[in-house]
Ligand SMILES: NC(=O)c1ccc[n+]([C@@H]2O[C@H](COP(=O)([O-])OP(=O)(O)OC[C@H]3O[C@@H](n4cnc5c(N)ncnc54)[C@H](O)[C@@H]3O)[C@@H](O)[C@H]2O)c1
Ligand SMILES: O=C(O)C(=O)C[C@@H](O)[C@H](O)[C@H](O)COP(=O)(O)O
């Protein structure tokens with residue numbers, strides 16, 4: 001798939017259609033916030049659920065909305081994972097209730113993946129479902145969290161344990177937002193980008209490996225291309241299996257997008273959600289590649305490519321050696337687990353994945369030790 005103009009110039013706005021249960025469009029481009037106005041049409045009120053870090057963008061959006069005749073309610077939420085809690089969810093419901101928010105009104109989730117996951121769940125639950133627009137402002141949000149209809153919050157017991165599949169009316173990825181994103185927030189987003197490279201689009205890996213310095217540059221055409229390609233990967237997967245129900249036996253449906261997440265989520269829980277999601281997923285992918293290699297499923301070369309490519313952009317590839325037992329216990333609560341059988345998404349090759357069910361504990365332990373010396 002070529003998403004760049006053959007002359008080398010960056011296309012103005014690219015639309016990626018998600019042909020899911022309720023089809024919607026993901027718009028990607030520079031300075032495209034006005035797209036939100038059209039998506040909100042028909043509503044009297046809009047509520048912007050947002051983080052403080054993007055307050056300038058939120059104020060600009062609010063001004064545009066007011067000018068277009070909408071009544072705007074701002075709902076600021078705590079930063080990062082602190083937003084994904086039952087308490088913050090209840091606070092959002094209270095804000096909507098006090099503002100007489102009705103079924104014809106719209107929720108706009110603005111921010112990183114934590115804000116859009118929360119806003120999506122608020123939209124899914126308020127009055128049993130009101131219109132949702134997502135405006136991701138982090139790389140991770142653009143390429144993953146705001147696209148695909150997974151919404152939810154964490155509980156003390158684990159990551160994303162409460163939530164709903166709820167599709168947005170549209171997703172607006174204004175690449176200009178990335179200019180204020182600190183590098184140590186941009187880099188974790190590249191873990192999900194590289195994930196898309198391994199599971200479905202190896203051209204992503206070539207792009208990252210060819211110009212890693214451009215991949216971490218928020219203004220580069222290469223990063224824009226990586227964003228578009230990653231969204232395209234996700235759009236195809238969720239269109240086929242929105243509700244994650246088609247993974248049967250070793251066959252993998254939407255669970256494909258969970259590559260590296262079994263250990264990744266276990267690390268996030270161990271770190272009490274203070275870690276960046278993408279950093280944990282990066283380590284999770286290196287682990288699961290080694291697991292597949294030791295199980296005789298994946299070649300040495302593709303397994304080794306994981307850590308090499310992730311390190312090129314500054315992602316972590318190892319974790320505490322003595323943490324295995326705790327992580328194993330945490331993995332029992334992974335959503336892919338059935339009964340007491342752990343299930344991992346593993347690669348047989350680039351772009352060819354399957355499920356590995358119930359691997360021996362010793363194999364898991366040895367794989368973990370090998371990549372966390
Ligand atoms: N729903 C899904 O399918 C899905 C997919 C992937 C990840 N996620 C979830 O997304 C979350 C991770 O996403 P994230 O890394 O974007 O997290 P985040 O929302 O915590 O954002 C990371 C940090 O960047 C800041 N930020 C965001 N945009 C900014 C900008 N333009 N300028 C300056 N600062 C900015 C945020 O305030 C935060 O401090 C996790 O909770 C993860 O579970 C969900
Ligand atoms: O969209 C999906 O499906 C994914 O698995 C994408 C992941 O990158 C994302 O972190 C997602 O939130 C994980 O979902 P979960 O169901 O494992 O909580």
Ligand SMILES: [Zn+2]
Nearest residue numbers: 192261277281
């Ligand atoms: Zn993820």
